[in-house]
Amino acid sequence: xxxxxxxxxxxSALGNNVEETLQSLVSEKSGIKKGTQLHTRRFMVxxxxxSNDELKSTFxxxxxxxxxxxxxxxxxxxxxxxxxxxxxxxxxxxxxxxxGGMDVSEQEYRRFLVDGMCDLNRFSHHSSGTSTEEIAAEIxxxxxxxxxxxxxxSAANAIMMGARLIRKGTLDRVIVGGTDSLTSFTISGFRSxxxxxxxxxxxxxxxxxxxxxxxxxxxxxxxxxxxxxxxKKKPLAKLSGWSNASDAFHQTASSPEGHxxxxxxxxxxxVAGIEANQISYINAHGTAxxxxxxxxxxxxxxxxNDVVPPFSSTKAFTGHTLAACGGIEAVxxxxxxxxxxxxxxxxxxxxxxxxxxxxxVHCSKNESILHVMSxxxxxxxxxxxxxxxxx
Amino acid sequence: MYYVQAISSITHQASFGTDNVFDVLTELExxxxxxxxxxxxxxxxxxxxxxxxxxxxGIVAAKDCHAKISAEFDAISVGxxxxxxxxxxxxxxxxxxxxxxxxxxxxxxQSTHNTIxxxxxxxxxxxxxxxxxxxxxxxxxxxxxxxxxxxxxxASSVLVGAAxxxxxxxxxxxxxxxxxxxxxxxxxxxxxxxxxxTSVAIVDSVALNSMDNRSSEIDLFLxxxxxxxxxxxxxxxxxxxxMEGFSQHLDFTNYVGLYYTAxxxxxxxxxxxxxxxxxxxxxxxxxxxxxxxxLTLLSSHEV
Numbered sequence: 001x002x003x004x005x006x007x008x009x010x011x012s013a014l015g016n017n018v019e020e021t022l023q024s025l026v027s028e029k030s031g032i033k034k035g036t037q038l039h040t041r042r043f044m045v046x047x048x049x050x051s052n053d054e055l056k057s058t059f060x061x062x063x064x065x066x067x068x069x070x071x072x073x074x075x076x077x078x079x080x081x082x083x084x085x086x087x088x089x090x091x092x093x094x095x096x097x098x099x100g101g102m103d104v105s106e107q108e109y110r111r112f113l114v115d116g117m118c119d120l121n122r123f124s125h126h127s128s129g130t131s132t133e134e135i136a137a138e139i140x141x142x143x144x145x146x147x148x149x150x151x152x153x154s155a156a157n158a159i160m161m162g163a164r165l166i167r168k169g170t171l172d173r174v175i176v177g178g179t180d181s182l183t184s185f186t187i188s189g190f191r192s193x194x195x196x197x198x199x200x201x202x203x204x205x206x207x208x209x210x211x212x213x214x215x216x217x218x219x220x221x222x223x224x225x226x227x228x229x230x231x232k233k234k235p236l237a238k239l240s241g242w243s244n245a246s247d248a249f250h251q252t253a254s255s256p257e258g259h260x261x262x263x264x265x266x267x268x269x270x271v272a273g274i275e276a277n278q279i280s281y282i283n284a285h286g287t288a289x290x291x292x293x294x295x296x297x298x299x300x301x302x303x304x305n306d307v308v309p310p311f312s313s314t315k316a317f318t319g320h321t322l323a324a325c326g327g328i329e330a331v332x333x334x335x336x337x338x339x340x341x342x343x344x345x346x347x348x349x350x351x352x353x354x355x356x357x358x359x360x361v362h363c364s365k366n367e368s369i370l371h372v373m374s375x376x377x378x379x380x381x382x383x384x385x386x387x388x389x390x391x
Numbered sequence: 392m393y394y395v396q397a398i399s400s401i402t403h404q405a406s407f408g409t410d411n412v413f414d415v416l417t418e419l420e421x422x423x424x425x426x427x428x429x430x431x432x433x434x435x436x437x438x439x440x441x442x443x444x445x446x447x448x449g450i451v452a453a454k455d456c457h458a459k460i461s462a463e464f465d466a467i468s469v470g471x472x473x474x475x476x477x478x479x480x481x482x483x484x485x486x487x488x489x490x491x492x493x494x495x496x497x498x499x500x501q502s503t504h505n506t507i508x509x510x511x512x513x514x515x516x517x518x519x520x521x522x523x524x525x526x527x528x529x530x531x532x533x534x535x536x537x538x539x540x541x542x543x544x545x546a547s548s549v550l551v552g553a554a555x556x557x558x559x560x561x562x563x564x565x566x567x568x569x570x571x572x573x574x575x576x577x578x579x580x581x582x583x584x585x586x587x588x589t590s591v592a593i594v595d596s597v598a599l600n601s602m603d604n605r606s607s608e609i610d611l612f613l614x615x616x617x618x619x620x621x622x623x624x625x626x627x628x629x630x631x632x633x634m635e636g637f638s639q640h641l642d643f644t645n646y647v648g649l650y651y652t653a654x655x656x657x658x659x660x661x662x663x664x665x666x667x668x669x670x671x672x673x674x675x676x677x678x679x680x681x682x683x684x685x686l687t688l689l690s691s692h693e694v
Contacts, residue, residue, distance in 0.1 A: 127568075
């Protein structure tokens with residue numbers, strides 16, 4: 001059964017919607033800069049340049065929620081724009097998030113620690129499941145609402161779950177993707193792991209030191225063929241392959257041979273029913289940490305038998321948006337096919353010495369791109385691969 | 392049918408290692424604690440020291456299931472509503488109180504919801520599909536729906552489970568998140584489903600995010616499986632409401648307390664009630680959060 005993509009939406013440091021995101025990618029303009037908030041100002045981050053109140057007013061959001069939820073509403077609304085809830089089309093929302101309402105909870109918890117008092121009402125937004133229910137309240141109601149929380153592969157896994165539910169016949173149409181906002185919690189967390197780069201991050205570069213964090217949300221709408229006949233939507237692309245595998249090596253580091261990554265890429269190719277050499281472009285996980293980019297490169301060489309297709313990490317544009325990255329990069333992967341473009345891996349000057357792999361360094365137009373592979377890897381050795389195909 | 396190959400729970404009941412938990416149920420007293428197994432039988436003491444209650448419970452219940460079947464899991468699907476709360480709180484305290492640039496990352500790296508499923512894969516060196524669902528009170532049901540789908544896709548033994556832990560701070564926000572006076576508790580239930588025929592099977596599970604009327608949703612669910620209320624031998628429910636027409640029911644939160652994935656323990660009770668009764672059905676009804684309904688149907692079989 002074919003799984004069609006009939007909508008997409010995105011917000012990140014690159015722009016407020018798909019069109020702005022494309023323009024930033026084409027102009028090779030990173031959204032990462034010195035942070036402006038109390039908790040971000042010491043770091044290079046990919047911030048969405050709106051306060052929560054500005055998000056509500058600019059995007060006409062009716063439902064209250066954490067910043068994670070508000071960002072999710074903006075992107076999910078864009079993805080679902082032009083769609084209607086109609087009888088006979090069973091529609092769901094599956095969203096990935098790792099922080100949920102932590103941006104709200106951490107402020108109140110800090111007040112609790114300092115003053116022993118805080119606004120307890122605000123903890124009602126905390127749970128990750130609630131953040132998805134709030135997004136559903138804004139654009140739903142939906143028959144099925146589900147949240148996936150597998151750290152940085154959350155959105156990719158939400159997309160996979162949606163595709164499988166359509167294939168099984170449980171749903172006809174589903175909004176899938178993910179959202180995460182910048183929080184003190186995650187900034188302090190990655191700082192404690194000492195994997196921040198104080199400069200712009202440099203994915204797949206010999207001199208890479210670590211990642212820049214970002215925030216945002218990305219969603220796509222998946223539909224069955226039967227559903228398309230009812231919704232009359234024109235599909236943008238297909239989701240043809242997906243897989244999740246466990247590295248089972250370490251809670252935060254990847255195995256030297258990238259075993260989990262090899263498994264997820266290989267199994268996704270099997271699901272898509274294509275050979276490795278049919279992949280036109282890989283949107284890599286490419287966080288710019290020494291460990292990820294080396295092991296992902298090793299895995300590329302294994303899966304593609306040393307003939308690695310054009311690849312890039314777009315995290316030097318957006319920052320690492322954690323649970324949202326699989327959704328944002330799904331939108332970028334679809335744009336790559338619909339626009340016939342390879343998007344660049346910014347800030348690259350020297351290949352990782354022992355790998356000798358050169359990513360795409362400048363935007364390349366007029367390409368024939370038939371199949372795009374997108375990787376998302378998370379804590380817990382959670383490795384996910386999606387394959388998007390041209391219609 | 393998704394036949395249950397093994398099941399294991401760590402709760403406020405003497406559920407771990409007990410042949411039939413239904414037979415040994417005792418009403419929860421005021422300050423009754425979690426009844427933990429000897430964790431060092433399953434986890435190396437040096438590793439155990441770093442593990443929060445929810446990780447200990449999840450890993451050990453999963454390992455107990457693993458020991459009971461002679462196969463590796465083809466997929467692992469875990470539900471948790473609030474995830475690793477103690478590590479989350481510990482890291483909030485750590486970074487808020489730190490003055491220097493160096494802070495310990497250990498609580499942070501164990502704070503993500505999928506630490507439970509990830510640590511299970513690490514302990515068992517399992518490279519298969521590994522998923523974590525979090526949807527408030529239907530976190531367990533959504534994980535089960537995923538696990539059943541893995542079986543449909545060809546997996547022959549799928550580990551499905553749920554775990555949640557209580558921290559003291561939850562009491563502070565009780566009235567903001569739940570309408571119940573039952574104590575917040577911790578618990579974990581894991582089980583293995585597959586095609587190999589056993590005496591008890593999961594027939595189906597649904598997680599409804601929006602519904603008009605619980606009673607009619609229950610009837611619709613039963614009708615879809617050719618059943619009515621009189622065909623259900625026992626109902627395991629989160630509150631005892633809408634039970635007209637059912638012959639027997641009990642509220643599982645009276646026995647394990649209140650955690651958002653307690654319906655997984657309801658499935659354990661249903662399993663143990665069914666396994667000594669051939670050709671019966673049992674139903675688990677979970678509306679711990681009002682308006683969000685989880686329903687799970689089980690059946691027993693001649694083997």
